[in-house]
Amino acid sequence: MTVETHPTPRRRRSRRHATEDGRRALTAGHALVITLLALVVGCLLDAPGLHKSAFNQPAGWKRDVALAITGPLADVSHALLLDRPRKLLQDALGRGDEDKIDTTITFTPPAPVTTTAAPTPTASHPTARPLPRTHRAAFSPKHKLRIWVAGDSLVITPGWAIIRAAGKARAILPVGGGPDGRVATGLERPDVFNWFTHITRQIRKLRPNAIVLEFGGNDDHGYMTGLPKDVSIGDFGTASWTAEYRRRVAGLLDTTNRAGVFVVWIGLPITRDPVQTQRFDTINAIISSEARKRKGGVEFVDTYATFASDSGGFAQYLTDASGRQILVRAPDGVHFELAGGDMIARMVLHALNEQFDLTSWRKKTPRT
């Protein structure tokens, strides 16, 4: 009798698969594990940066969830010293301060209002006395008016237009490169970007005679950081919100004026969304009233009417002097197109010409 025997089943060795060009291929499960692990490792190594990004998000449940995750993650990363490589790399790149969340708002105490003429600020020695002035300081190609443009994303297109136009006016020198436009920033959230510190620093560094500012496009919310101790605010537009926002605008203007720097503040424009326009009106009202209090030191450029249609509503296109339709607003109904930027630039240059004497040098220049 023969007994049929089957070979002992050998343990099947997993066959390694290869790609078309001969490299080792992995399973889909491995792909998932690598993806997941890489993200975990990356998150742990990058935890301080992620935490800062979470902190900088707009207020709401997404921010709360992000903070609830990234906070402990940053603690674990720090405890395991996993945040060290990031710090070392940042230091090597000269960006060691990037993870700091700076919500400090400090203002120089406002100086007593003076009505006497202040000395003309020069490019190299901006006066420490407050504005306003009683006479127009003169500038020329040899002694140029230094201007710096800064603000949120709304300032970028007009900022370039201002810089281009200023370049053609021979007595103006734009400083600081292009417009310092920071997307999604404003005066409400110094944690996202601390304009109060930045402006002070830039004035010291660039020594402008005038700065062109535009803020508020991202400030139509009821959430602020950097509040003084024991101060809380209500929703957007409430008395407590308005008081705190006014304090910030006023502080910024005073700090700037005290450094001898004239401010041109571009008002928020009409937008396609009527609700947003109403909120922008609230912000414009605060800024324009603060500007009025500092006549000679601040000029508020009202853009509302310029960008409204004949019927008073939002206009994507406007008709120019030759009757042509020109695109002035971006498709999002908020930002500006090139032609819109050019229109604001004209208004800003007009304000600068009103404040400063930028043309009398022409009369003194002998004709050849």
Next chain:
Amino acid sequence: MLFPTATFAIFFLLVLPLSWLTMPWPHRWRPFIVGASYVFYSWWDWHFVFLLAGSTLWNHVLATAIHRSRVPSQRKLLLVLALAGNVGVLGYFKYYDFFVSSTDNLLSVVGLTFPLGLRTIVLPVGVSFYTFMAISYIVDTYRGDFVPVTLEKFATYLSFFPHLVAGPIVRPSELIPQFDAPRDPRAVDTSRAFYLIATGLFKKVVIANYLAGAIVDDVFGAPGQHSSLELLVAIYAYAVQIYADFSGYTDIAIGVALLLGFKFPRNFDSPYAAVSIQDFWRRWHMTLSRWLRDYVYIPLGGNRKGGRRTYVNLLLTMLIGGLWHGAGWTFVVWGGLHGTYLAVGRLRRGRDEAQPTGFALWRRRVVTFQLVCLAWVFFRADSLGTAKDVLVGLFTRWGDASPLVSFGVVVAIIAGIAPQYLPARWPHALMERFARLPVVAQAGVLGVGLMVTSVMGPEGVAPFIYFRF
């Protein structure tokens, strides 16, 4: 939903396992991936999901009708109808205002006004890419090169999220057959996928974003304020920025598709190592180049209708290519320049036929790169006036201070160009080494890469340049 964001990471971590889990049952996988792709697309603006769905339905119905019809005139009519629908969508969303304002400006010279008014039209992201893919599907069906598939498969082809918003422009015959057979979960080309994703992220987040902020935006924003040296370096920087930005995006897209088990065609092959403009177009946005060749240049007659007509066809094809990028005269000039380059290149073909080596190779590479950079000036400039300012400034402001030409800018430009001259085997060797690492080590390497990219990149996530096309 942008690739280099936490939102996409979470989305992909959900889609990756679910896609593989449903893969053995294509009738479940396809609706799942279409749903995921629509969620991905709706992240920008949910309204445009209806446009994508409408385009899918329109092209499916007409492709099926073309396939079923046996009457040539009827087939032609259906083809024209289908193409009109696709071109109409593109025309409305991309070119309506350009057409109306240009015509209005032209008529205003003789004191007339154009009867059509201007409108506020928001361009749906990716519309140019998926419309071109839909046109491929229609034309291939008409030519008999492809048999239309079910609505479900076509919807998967058109909306598959890795290519949906910025390509590559994948042909039906390249992708749809891959949907028929479940992909093999035991053989995923992970080393290539992760290499493409990691290098794509680095190119976009570090090189492209850095150059944009450090020099390109400043110089092209106000060219009159900058020295000749700054202008020259900014042009080179933009050449690198747009390459790093777009090739970075498509590398990530190809890598993501590979992790899901699907292969996309290459879209870039060291374009700045090209030795002629024709060679450049074989290496730059390769899927658009071949689309223009197969669906515009050849139908126009290609080189079959004599020398003069060939040049006209080249010029027309590149003008259409230019206009595809955007509604503006700068893009027309960009396309016109490339069309002219190609025509001149064709004229000189007899002289430059041989594969150059040594000095001749480098001379031709350098000349080609300069010609490409000259055209980029128009591509980047926001108006013809700005382009003129850049070009005039190149010759008139030498000796002025050039603070924007920093060490970092020069390093970033070199980092963007130099790898294109490296032997092709080097990336393969790198991938092979990576593939041999244990799984945990691979994850570690990628995790460190993510951190380095995040630290070296500027803050925030800038949108990809090609999203607006």
